[in-house]
Amino acid sequence: AQTVTQSQPEMSVQEAETVTLSCTYDTSESDYYLFWYKQPPSRQMILVIRQEAYKQQNATENRFSVNFQKAAKSFSLKISDSQLGDAAMYFCAYRSGSGNTGKLIFGQGTTLQVKP
């Protein structure tokens, strides 16, 4: 069974600085999808960024980018120029590309604090 591990329960960053959140996963599949979700205090889960495993290029969305290392099964999220509004819990998630299951497997989450 696939698993997703976020080893950093909490992280903090100074406003305008860069922070990297770690995520590793375990799978025997070659076709899959990876996601980062943000959950602010309002509790709404918001998709931040997505990565298809078959793509070698790392996904980027404005200040958010990933470092996808397929061989190492690592999928870290980099937030550049951190803003106060980035403070939230961040979840890494995995979806199998086979069987059309549709379900996402989530990590335990990392709480990010942004200091002014």
Add this chain to the structure above:
Amino acid sequence: DAGVIQSPRHEVTEMGQEVTLRCKPISGHDYLFWYRQTMMRGLELLIYFNNNVPIDDSGMPEDRFSAKMPNASFSTLKIQPSEPRDSAVYFCASSRLAGGGHITGELFFGEGSRLTVL
């Protein structure tokens, strides 16, 4: 589109009462998921549907929990009887995988229903 709509946003009830949570997925989505979030256990997948058919309910805690999806635009999660340990935030999410090819299938979440059982 209005997004995934859940109701109620907050529910406070007494132990033993029946609780019904409701969800309207995004139109055109063929998958619907119910997750539960607690501090201790994080995000847990309870059950999910594909084209209104339950596919995997292995995450449903016990027989007190039941979920239905009578049509493509409505689902319910029912707890009867409720217990204090059921207190959590319950999320509904939907996604679309139909269409073939490489579809990332990200989930779109509702705002959640916070349940407190006294």
